[in-house]
Amino acid sequence: MHKIRVDIHIGVVVSSHAWVDGEGELYEEEIALGPIKMAAVRISGNEPVPPSNGELAEMFEPTILRLAKPVRDPGGVRRAVFRLQFETPEEAAAMYQDEAQRILDRSGGAVRIEVEPCAPPSPIALAAAAPPPGGEAYVQPSSLVQADDPAIAAAAREAIGEETEAWKAAKRLERWTHERIRTKSLGVVFASAKETLETREGDCTEHAALLVALCRAAGLPARAAAGLIYSEAIDGFGYHMWAEVYLDGWRDLDATRPGDPVDAMRIQLGASALEDARFASDLSVNLLKYLGRFSIEALQAER
Incomplete structure (x- = not known):
């Protein structure tokens, strides 16, 4: 069994590890994309079954950002102010703004937006x-x-x-x-x-x-x-x-x-x-x- 690592740089690094046998057939593959970890393992059986919405939602669970206090009826909110805390000041400095989203202030890795x-x-x-x-x-x-x-x-x-x-x-x-x-x-x-x-x-x-x-x-x-x-x-x-x-x-x-x-x-x-x-x-x-x-x-x- 051979292990192959591939790093793809597309503004962020996407890393994958694959295990192949002596014939070059893929046995298992793992892909890491930030907090999302995906794995594929070769199995025997019938035609593959597409994942359900529930299974896909579970895969994206690590990417959900939760608030200390839930907001009810978010569709009715017309104006909001958020504080975002980034890991680096450079990420905070690159925060997007336009007619609907205005940066109120920045401090280090923190950004307050309206x-x-x-x-x-x-x-x-x-x-x-x-x-x-x-x-x-x-x-x-x-x-x-x-x-x-x-x-x-x-x-x-x-x-x-x-x-x-x-x-x-x-x-x-x-x-x-x-x-x-x-x-x-x-x-x-x-x-x-x-x-x-x-x-x-x-x-x-x-x-x-x-x-x-x-x-x-x-x-x-x-x-x-x-x-x-x-x-x-x-x-x-x-x-x-x-x-x-x-x-x-x-x-x-x-x-x-x-x-x-x-x-x-x-x-x-x-x-x-x-x-x-x-x-x-x-x-x-x-x-x-x-x-x-x-x-x-x-x-x-x-x-």
């Missing part, structure tokens, strides 16, 4: 929506968000109907996506927007990819936001992905937990245009490098 998602300050015509300077990637299709696919374009037209105001159109797309994906499943591994439109199942990543594609098909600059969201179901913050549209700044949309605006019980760590060449690096920089490296304290939660 989260208050909001609609654009004034109406914008759907036909006038445009990306920020240098943001052409936010309106273009990719292999993950096929905004130029006829079925995606038809779905966007169906969802928007006769609406001509950009933010109202975006909210219609958010609601349509929420209702379209009927099976909320953790068992889907980052399906594309077109696949999700057809299968109507997936978790937050599928909701986000489909919503981004629909927005772009409708002429709305859009990207995916990566971070954490508080859920009563897990009694803490879990890693999450949602969508944003650019309308006089970036505005949050969340097809898994829609609201007008979306709730403030979320912390954004970064964003991605979901481009083919950059998606993996965006994910590693925005999410993976923070796994297990900070804690959260909720200071305020206003309704």
Whole structure:
């Protein structure tokens, strides 16, 4: 039996150990990604059985960040203030901020942030929506968000109907996506927007990819936001992905937990245009490098 170690550096180190026999056949493999430990062992038997939602939830249990005092009805929180304690000052200095998430102060490895998602300050015509300077990637299709696919374009037209105001159109797309994906499943591994439109199942990543594609098909600059969201179901913050549209700044949309605006019980760590060449690096920089490296304290939660 031979042991093989592989370290992959993608902004964070992903380490794997594999045991192979003399014929090169894999016997066992272990992968460590921050606090997540995964193991695969070769067994005999019938066709593999896909893991259940419960089994997948158990695997992600180590990544959940819990608060000292639970927050009830997080979907009703409109403004929140959090204190994040990172392991290093450098991690704290890199904390993300935009129109909905403002850094109030930093001290060493601690950051205090205010989260208050909001609609654009004034109406914008759907036909006038445009990306920020240098943001052409936010309106273009990719292999993950096929905004130029006829079925995606038809779905966007169906969802928007006769609406001509950009933010109202975006909210219609958010609601349509929420209702379209009927099976909320953790068992889907980052399906594309077109696949999700057809299968109507997936978790937050599928909701986000489909919503981004629909927005772009409708002429709305859009990207995916990566971070954490508080859920009563897990009694803490879990890693999450949602969508944003650019309308006089970036505005949050969340097809898994829609609201007008979306709730403030979320912390954004970064964003991605979901481009083919950059998606993996965006994910590693925005999410993976923070796994297990900070804690959260909720200071305020206003309704």
